Every structure is written in structure tokens, then in C-alpha cells.
Amino acid sequence: MPVRLRKFIGTIIIVFLVASYALIANTIAVARLGDTPWWGHLLYFALTGMLWIIPAMFLIKWMQGPKKSQ
Template identity: 75%
Template structure:
């Protein structure tokens, strides 16, 4: 697969990941955290704010393509 196509597909996937993940995290927060103390909200949003990076790293590694050896 050409590098430009791989990067285009990866960019679309990352955008979709961020949108879907944000909607899911917010929906869970509204449904479960309504009557929790402030520190539970803080921990939840810190955790969910960092957790999306893991699948995004996988997409970025895929976008970079296979390692080329000299």
C-alpha cells in the first residue's frame, strides 16, 4: 500500500477514534458519575483523557509502515 494512502486512511481512523471515544467517555461519565465526588470525576477524566493514546499509537505505527533496514 502506498505511503500516502496509508497516511490518509490512518488520519481518517484517528479522527473517527477521537470522536467516537470522546462521545463514549462522555456518555459513560453522564450515566455513572452524576452523584460522585469531584475527585472521582477528576480521576475519570484524567484516565479517559490519556487512554485514547494507546489505540492512536497503534494507528500511527501502522501509518509509518514496516521498518526499512539499510
């Protein structure tokens, strides 16, 4: 698969990943964090704000294509 096509597909997947992840994370926050103190909100949103990076990292590596041997 050409790298250009991988980047196009990967970009679409990343946009969908971020949008759906934000929707799910905020839905969970609204449903579960109503009575928690401010530091609970801070901890939750700090954790969920960094957690989406893991699947995006693997997707970006895939978008770069196979490594060229020297």
C-alpha cells in the same frame, strides 16, 4: 500499500476514533458520575483522557509503514 495512502486512511480512522471515544466516554460519565465527588470526576477524565492514546499509538506506527532495513 503506499505510505501516503496509509497516512490518509490512518488520519480518517484517528478522527473517527477520537470523536467516537469522546462520545462514549462522556456518555458513560453522564450516566455514572452524577453523584461522585470532584476527585472522582478528575480521576475518570484523567484516565479516559489518556486511554485513547494506546490505540492511536498503534495506528500511527502502522501509518509510518514498514521499517526500512539498512
